[in-house]
Amino acid sequence: MLTRRHIRVKVMQSVYAYNQSENPNIDTQEKFLLHSVDQMLDLYLLLLQLLVALQEQADSYLVLSQKKHLATVSEKNPSRTFVDNKLLKVIASNSTFNEIIKKKKLNYWELDGEYVNIILNELRRLEWYETYLTKKETTYKEDQVFV
Template sequence: MLTRRHIRVKVLQTVYAYNHSVNPNIDVQEKFLHHSIGQMQDLYLLMLELLVAVKDQAEDFLAKSQNKYLATDSEKNPSRTFVDNKVLNIIANNAVFSEIIDKKKLNYWALDNEYVSIVFKELREKDWYQTYLGKTDTTLKEDQAFIAKFYKDVIAPNDKLYDYLEDKRLTWIDDFPIVNTAIVKMLGKISEKNASDLLVPDTYKNHEDREYALQLFRKVILNEEKLNLQIEGKTPNWDQDRIADIDLIILKMAIAEFLYFPSIPVRATINEYLEVSKEYSTPKSSIFVNGILDKLVKEFTENGDLNKMGRGLQ
């Protein structure tokens, strides 16, 4: 689920926190890094649980409509197409998913049900929801497509939900886009057979990514002086004190990848950190960062300092 770019962002945030700590401790910040990354899985699970919560509220809505004193024919015999949606029921009935929700105490929607109501109300206002309710005997593929649209068009862009998540855990705001993308992709693949694996995915793609996160953080912190020296003289119009903190950390992280990660291509490092700088620093940061990194790559290449293994890595 986690991409290398997102790992870089997490390391960037952790280095920033370390640099601004009153009593910086590398072991403490390392634990924070893994905790911050682990919270991404919590957000993934929570957003899937929101789908189940909306399903439950829809079922309750149907029951109340049927019990009205002067219920109309449509209220007495409402469409169950949404509450019987195969994807929603796969999620709701999956024991592995339910167990981890309980274990992690992710019962937010039971405590803050008003956000479930906001999402359900917005869904009911959509023309395509009413069209979907008019269908009978939908296929798994149709149900997958509907829930994916529901997630993309109603849940993901909801500002009130976004504010709620930001209040709960600040790190979730950076995780939200990648979690949303992962969930929409998953909704198109889910079935009874693969549900447990897809509903509770590993945060890291593999062991190498986990090790990469740890080593990148450590290389930047433990080689602070050497990385600073590499930057000195490359910014004739800027003293290091005048370089934005985020830009300085981005430069150090990129240089660390040049020098200590032989399997990562130079161009991949530059492209990734330019994108990170566009999103997390000033409007002109990417131009500044690109200029410095290009100078450094030429210098490292001439001096033989780039220890890259394999074709296409430079």
């Protein structure tokens, strides 16, 4: 999220750069500020997209593990708590979010899927993730707190 603190930092950077430059030009600094804010928004969108990519990767992993010939009981009937996270489903199905991602061509997680795999594997090792997966049913609020 683009917070007031982020905006303040960028404004202070612009003011400092304006005061330190030999040829102060307010238009140049304004363009720099707007570009910086736009880049922060892109980073925020990428983080949201990463969460959706993690959910999609976890779903495909569950489907593959269920198709194994020698699957264990936990692989045949895995916990779908993370895959069915209500907040992530709302984000993934938001048409405005998807349009902005498509318009800005922010498909980095499709291109660099190995990073999603690495993050998902690290997430699986965490104790609080395992605790979250043990829940059979979660509320929207619990899903929101998890994210």
